Amino acid sequence: MDLLKLTISQASQAMCDGEVSSEELTEAYLDRINQFNPSLNAYISVESQSAIKQAKSIDTDRKAGKSLSALAGIPIAIKDIIVTKDSKTTAGSKMLENYQPSYDATVITKLKKAGAVIIGKTNCDEFGLGSSGENSAYGATRNPWDTSRVPGGSSSGSAAAVAAGLALGSLGTDTGSSVRLPAAFTSLVGVKPTYGRVSRRGLIASTSSADTIGVFGKTVLDAALLLQVIAGADSGDATSIEEPVPDYPGASKKNRRKLKIGVVKEYFQKGMNSDVAKTVENAIQTIRGLGHEVVEISLPHAEAALPTYYLINPSEVSSNLARYDGIRYGHSVLKQGEVNSLSEVFERSRDEGFGPESKRRIMLGTFALSRGYADKYYLQAQRVRTLLIQDFSNAFSRVDLLLTPTSPNVAFHINEVQDPLLMYLSDINLCAVNLAGLPAVSIPCGFVDSLPVGLQIIGQPFSESDIFSLAYQYEQETDWTEQYPDMTAVK
Amino acid sequence: MTDQKFNIEKISQLARLGLTKQESKELEAEFGDILKYMDKLKKIDTDSTPPTDHVLGSENITRSDQVASQDSKLIIKQNKQTKNYQIPSVRTLWTS
Numbered sequence: 001m002d003l004l005k006l007t008i009s010q011a012s013q014a015m016c017d018g019e020v021s022s023e024e025l026t027e028a029y030l031d032r033i034n035q036f037n038p039s040l041n042a043y044i045s046v047e048s049q050s051a052i053k054q055a056k057s058i059d060t061d062r063k064a065g066k067s068l069s070a071l072a073g074i075p076i077a078i079k080d081i082i083v084t085k086d087s088k089t090t091a092g093s094k095m096l097e098n099y100q101p102s103y104d105a106t107v108i109t110k111l112k113k114a115g116a117v118i119i120g121k122t123n124c125d126e127f128g129l130g131s132s133g134e135n136s137a138y139g140a141t142r143n144p145w146d147t148s149r150v151p152g153g154s155s156s157g158s159a160a161a162v163a164a165g166l167a168l169g170s171l172g173t174d175t176g177s178s179v180r181l182p183a184a185f186t187s188l189v190g191v192k193p194t195y196g197r198v199s200r201r202g203l204i205a206s207t208s209s210a211d212t213i214g215v216f217g218k219t220v221l222d223a224a225l226l227l228q229v230i231a232g233a234d235s236g237d238a239t240s241i242e243e244p245v246p247d248y249p250g251a252s253k254k255n256r257r258k259l260k261i262g263v264v265k266e267y268f269q270k271g272m273n274s275d276v277a278k279t280v281e282n283a284i285q286t287i288r289g290l291g292h293e294v295v296e297i298s299l300p301h302a303e304a305a306l307p308t309y310y311l312i313n314p315s316e317v318s319s320n321l322a323r324y325d326g327i328r329y330g331h332s333v334l335k336q337g338e339v340n341s342l343s344e345v346f347e348r349s350r351d352e353g354f355g356p357e358s359k360r361r362i363m364l365g366t367f368a369l370s371r372g373y374a375d376k377y378y379l380q381a382q383r384v385r386t387l388l389i390q391d392f393s394n395a396f397s398r399v400d401l402l403l404t405p406t407s408p409n410v411a412f413h414i415n416e417v418q419d420p421l422l423m424y425l426s427d428i429n430l431c432a433v434n435l436a437g438l439p440a441v442s443i444p445c446g447f448v449d450s451l452p453v454g455l456q457i458i459g460q461p462f463s464e465s466d467i468f469s470l471a472y473q474y475e476q477e478t479d480w481t482e483q484y485p486d487m488t489a490v491k
Numbered sequence: 492m493t494d495q496k497f498n499i500e501k502i503s504q505l506a507r508l509g510l511t512k513q514e515s516k517e518l519e520a521e522f523g524d525i526l527k528y529m530d531k532l533k534k535i536d537t538d539s540t541p542p543t544d545h546v547l548g549s550e551n552i553t554r555s556d557q558v559a560s561q562d563s564k565l566i567i568k569q570n571k572q573t574k575n576y577q578i579p580s581v582r583t584l585w586t587s
Contacts, residue, residue, distance in 0.1 A: 195546050209546065241549060307529045318506060325507065347509030359508060363518055364525065366506040367497060380532050382542030387535070389543060421524050437546030461547055 001025075003032055004165035004484050008222040011168055012070045015062065022055035022062075022073025026117050029075045033120065033166050039490050040142045042160040044080045045088050046120040051075065054117045061115070070225050070249075072115030077167035079158045080121035081128055082213065083202040084108055091204045092126040092136040092154075095330045095353035105202020106237065107171060107213055107230045114229045119167055122157030126355045127321065128173055128206045130154045131181055131426035132417065135357040140414050143186060144485040145451055149411040152182035152426075155216070159186045162216045163485060169226050170216045175207045176309055177430035179214035180442035184406035184454025187444040187483060189223040189471065191215050194461045195437030196241035198227075199234030207316040208239070210309075210434040219481050220443065220472040224248035227464065243462050251465035252472040259470060261287065262297030262399035267429050272408035275448040280405040283445035283455045283474070287403070290473050297399060299391040304384050305432035310424050311368050311381035312435070317358075318365030324353060360420060389436045396460045401470060404429050406442040406454030429456060439464045443471045444480035452483075497522045 001020060014020045030048050037043050058073040078084065081091045083101035085108075090096045104112070111118065125135040133141040133156020141156035143149040144164035151160040155172025159182030162170050172179040174192035183190025192214045203213055213230065217223035228249060233242045263284055268277055288294045326332035326349025333339055333348040354362070368377035395402060406429060417423045433440045438458055445455035455474075459467045475481050499519045503510050510518070567578050 196549070209543075239549075241547070301535070304532060304535055307531050310525070311529055311532070322507075343507065344509075346507040350507060351509035351511070351514075354508075356514075359510070359514065360518060360521070362506050362508055363499070363502050364522065367502050367522075370502065370505060376533075377529065379542055380535075380537060383537035383540045384532050384535055385543040386540050387537070389546065419524075420521055421528055424525075435543075435546070 001028070003028060004487060005482075006165070006168065007218050008070065008074050008168045008225055009219070011074055012072070015073050022058045022117060023052060025073065026051050026055040026075050026119065029119055029167065036164055036166060036487065036490055039147060040144060040160050040164055040166070041139050042122055042141055042157040042164065042166055043077070043120040044090055044092070044123050044138050044157070047087055047118055050087070051117050051119045054112070058115045058117070069114040069229070071111065071229055074116050074168050075119040076111060076116045076226075077120055077122045077158055077161045077170040078108065078118055079124050079155050079170070079172045081124055081173055081204045082107060082171060083204065084118065084121065087121065089121065089204070090138070091128070092124040092138060093353065093355065093358070094137040095324050097137070097331065099329065101202070103202065106199035106234045108202065110230050116229070122155070122161055122170060124156055124158070125154035126358050127204065127317070128154040128175055128178055128211075129317065129357045129361055131177055131423055132412070133157070133182070134414060135355055137355055142414070143411050144487065144490055145186060146411070147490055149413050149451070150185065152185035152411060154178040155182050158216055159183060159188055159190070162186075162188055162218060164487065164490065169222055171226070171230070172214050172216055173203060173211060174214045174434065175211045176313060176434050177427040179216065180406050180430050180440060180454065180456060181426060183216060183442040185411040185452060187452035187480065189217050189220050189444070189481065190442045191223050191227055191464070192433065192440050193227060193231065193464060194439040196239055197243070197439065197462065197464070198230050199232070199237040199240045201234055201236035205320040207313045208320065209312065209316060210437075212434070220252055220468055220475050221249055223441070224252045224468050246465050248464060248468055252468040256469070256473070258291055258293070259400040259466065260293045260295065260398070261470070262295055262395055262402045264299055264302065264402055264404045265296050266299055266302035267404035269408065269428070272405070273410065273448065276405060276407070276409060276453050279446035279448055279453045280455055284403055286477055287470070287474055290477060292470070295399065297395050297402065299395060299432070301384065301387045301391050302432065305388055305435060306424065306428050308381045308384045308388065309427065309431035309435055310364075311377050312385065314361040314365030315368045315378050316365070317361040318369065321354070321358060321362055324350060326350065326353075357420070385435050388432055392432075392436045392438060400459070400466060401463070402458040404456045404458065406430065406456040410448050410451035410453060433458055437461060439467060441467050441471050443474060444483070445474075445478070446480060447483070497526065
């Protein structure tokens with residue numbers, strides 16, 4: 001069994017057929033993590049004991065003839081920003097280096113109930129703040145397609161783990177790009193669901209008006225299986241939305257209606273890698289060839305999305321990260337001995353606990369919300385956000401789905417992008433979707449210089465089924481999801 | 492929007508974030524460029540556009556608070572010795 005190529009659907013079938021047990025499968029993944037994690041740094045912590053225990057329990061249930069879900073016995077990795085009871089959850093930050101949550105996030109409870117094996121917690125940019133995976137207090141994650149490059153962030157470890165065959169699927173979070181960009185950079189299917197589709201109880205907050213929990217899979221069907229389990233309203237999250245959860249795997253395969261699809265012209269911008277543009281245009285031709293009507297469409301305020309996002313995000317981040325004050329939990333100078341004042345506890349604990357990007361966003365957000373500037377910056381950004389939402393709404397009065405390149409470029413080298421503003425530009429095709437709360441998927445659509453390229457499909461709120469359907473049709477027509485990194489090159 | 496200089500010291504105090512001199516210097520240099528980029532938003536006419544409250548227009552499912560009228564003189568009493576005002580605990584008010 002080649003773990004690099006194995007999908008959730010295949011592994012589930014193999015367990016049903018008695019070819020392999022969940023314990024054997026989990027042990028094989030743990031061995032592989034031991035082998036490759038030192039080079040990739042995809043995991044911050046590996047939950048060997050609890051994973052084996054869960055796998056054995058599923059094997060017992062299977063032997064007893066119990067009815068099991070498609071995720072039963074499947075090793076899944078979790079971004080370390082989602083809380084897991086009694087196992088460390090760091091959010092990629094020194095601030096939460098020793099944080100042991102007292103409860104499981106709702107998505108974890110749902111995965112466990114479905115029988116999934118939580119195999120470990122994955123590396124990420126601190127508090128999800130980053131586009132490369134380099135802003136982690138636990139070191140940068142490396143891209144299995146080229147270990148000198150980033151896998152994209154902030155869900156860097158969740159992407160690298162699945163792409164390298166160190167888990168069968170994973171959960172990430174997407175606030176401005178953080179599932180879709182790493183999916184594109186590592187040739188995976190990455191899903192950012194509609195805002196409110198998936199409960200965020202137990203997700204460490206970054207930008208509350210945009211945060212979503214999403215999934216990574218090797219194939220569209222794997223991603224649909226994962227979303228199926230975690231989707232749905234939750235009384236523990238007042239921002240989750242009561243909306244029936246359709247059969248996503250079923251919709252992926254069955255829904256074959258002809259769609260009207262818009263290609264967003266503003267997303268093929270100047271400065272885009274011309275080979276990436278060609279690759280994405282080829283993908284669009286393939287989709288046209290499937291019998292769908294493809295038209296050009298304009299989102300007039302597209303250029304304003306990035307500055308809008310990078311005002312709203314830091315504003316909310318500065319507020320959400322205010323809870324790390326060195327008093328209640330997290331890193332604290334109080335444990336180090338003498339301090340002279342309460343403000344010293346706050347200021348020093350926060351200076352020592354937060355990394356550079358968190359500090360940058362806290363400062364930017366505090367400024368954008370400060371007296372005399374809040375109207376000019378924060379409120380103006382929220383007004384422009386309304387215009388961006390209207391742009392999408394107008395577009396969806398004409399078409400069913402939108403297509404864009406996920407990223408204008410392929411994965412860049414580690415330490416290549418030093419200027420924070422240039423790093424923010426990585427999210428240029430992605431953050432508008434979060435500002436409007438829409439669902440979107442990045443699917444593999446080719447390679448440039450042996451590095452993966454992603455195609456983004458955007459839909460109306462709660463249209464995940466339509467997105468999966470188109471993604472699945474495209475996947476069946478091409479073989480991009482059957483390409484794998486050369487693991488002999490991962491030292 | 493960048494007409495006024497970004498006051499790094501004031502903002503770090505507001506954020507309760509102790510920064511080293513080196514960190515302050517670097518952030519100040521970066522913010523010039525970042526805020527210049529944000530100036531793109533200044534040119535967009537939003538006079539008749541309301542700010543977004545919720546991306547999907549969701550509204551609270553809870554009802555509005557209902558105010559029960561109470562005579563404040565009966566609730567708040569001055570302690571004759573200490574001259575402090577005493578108010579009963581919320582729990583007492585709730586069950587009375």
